[in-house]
Amino acid sequence: MRVRSYKTEAVVLRQMPLGEADRILTLFTPDVGKVRAVGKGVRRTKSRYGGHLELLNRVEVSISYGRSLDVVNEAQVIESFPALREDLQQLSKAFYLAELVDGFTAEQSQNEPVYRILLRAFRSLDSARQPDLLVRHFEMHLLGHSGYSPQLYRCVECRFELEPGDHLFSCAGGGVVCQRCRKMQSSTLVPLSLSAMKVLRFIQRSADYSPVDALNVSTEVLREIERLTRTHIRFLVEREVKSADFMGLVSSSGRR
Numbered sequence: 001m002r003v004r005s006y007k008t009e010a011v012v013l014r015q016m017p018l019g020e021a022d023r024i025l026t027l028f029t030p031d032v033g034k035v036r037a038v039g040k041g042v043r044r045t046k047s048r049y050g051g052h053l054e055l056l057n058r059v060e061v062s063i064s065y066g067r068s069l070d071v072v073n074e075a076q077v078i079e080s081f082p083a084l085r086e087d088l089q090q091l092s093k094a095f096y097l098a099e100l101v102d103g104f105t106a107e108q109s110q111n112e113p114v115y116r117i118l119l120r121a122f123r124s125l126d127s128a129r130q131p132d133l134l135v136r137h138f139e140m141h142l143l144g145h146s147g148y149s150p151q152l153y154r155c156v157e158c159r160f161e162l163e164p165g166d167h168l169f170s171c172a173g174g175g176v177v178c179q180r181c182r183k184m185q186s187s188t189l190v191p192l193s194l195s196a197m198k199v200l201r202f203i204q205r206s207a208d209y210s211p212v213d214a215l216n217v218s219t220e221v222l223r224e225i226e227r228l229t230r231t232h233i234r235f236l237v238e239r240e241v242k243s244a245d246f247m248g249l250v251s252s253s254g255r256r
């Protein structure tokens with residue numbers, strides 16, 4: 001007999017109103033990746049589980065397979081990250097992380113490591129000394145778990161080990177280009193100073209965020225890293241996802 005429904009936990013990445021009282025929910029689950037499902041009647045104040053399905057909530061849901069869209073039958077909040085919701089700056093960062101996950105993951109394609117780092121980032125945002133660095137850390141590891149880990153040790157053109165110095169970053173090549181190869185590059189190149197490269201390498205090596213939070217990074221280097229990461233992400237999204245909403249988000253949340 002065909003299985004009609006399943007239970008899973010999930011993070012609510014996105015919601016869109018549907019009809020009078022329903023919502024289309026984009027849920028990110030550890031077992032089946034991204035799932036879209038309808039929450040029936042969840043916009044009604046009397047809805048039994050509507051309140052549980054707030055954006056960013058970690059929930060336990062029961063989903064049944066529908067003809068066109070799957071349907072959420074039950075929802076129970078597991079974690080709602082209240083500390084995060086008290087601060088608008090943090091909340092907007094958390095929304096950005098959720099949008100990134102939405103942009104970098106495919107439906108029905110499991111990516112459990114990304115689920116783990118997303119929860120970890122939500123839990124750490126309010127205690128982080130440097131929330132901006134936490135976002136950079138998340139972006140780096142999201143890229144890593146999505147198959148886009150930037151190459152920061154060898155030139156992406158000649159494959160030789162990079163010598164200490166200022167370099168350039170090639171979005172198309174997905175990594176650093178050495179001094180010798182830069183002349184041959186016609187695609188977008190972003191300047192990358194030695195200090196910024198060292199910080200990026202450290203972020204890439206640290207699966208855990210806490211050692212990164214202890215770093216002392218100058219505002220200048222922070223901005224350089226932010227600029228580079230955003231250019232790289234925008235490039236990947238334009239090429240792979242081609243989602244106008246997501247693009248707008250990435251470019252508009254660049255400046256706070």
Ligand SMILES: [Zn+2]
Pocket residue numbers: 155156157158159160177178179180181
């Ligand atoms: Zn080279």
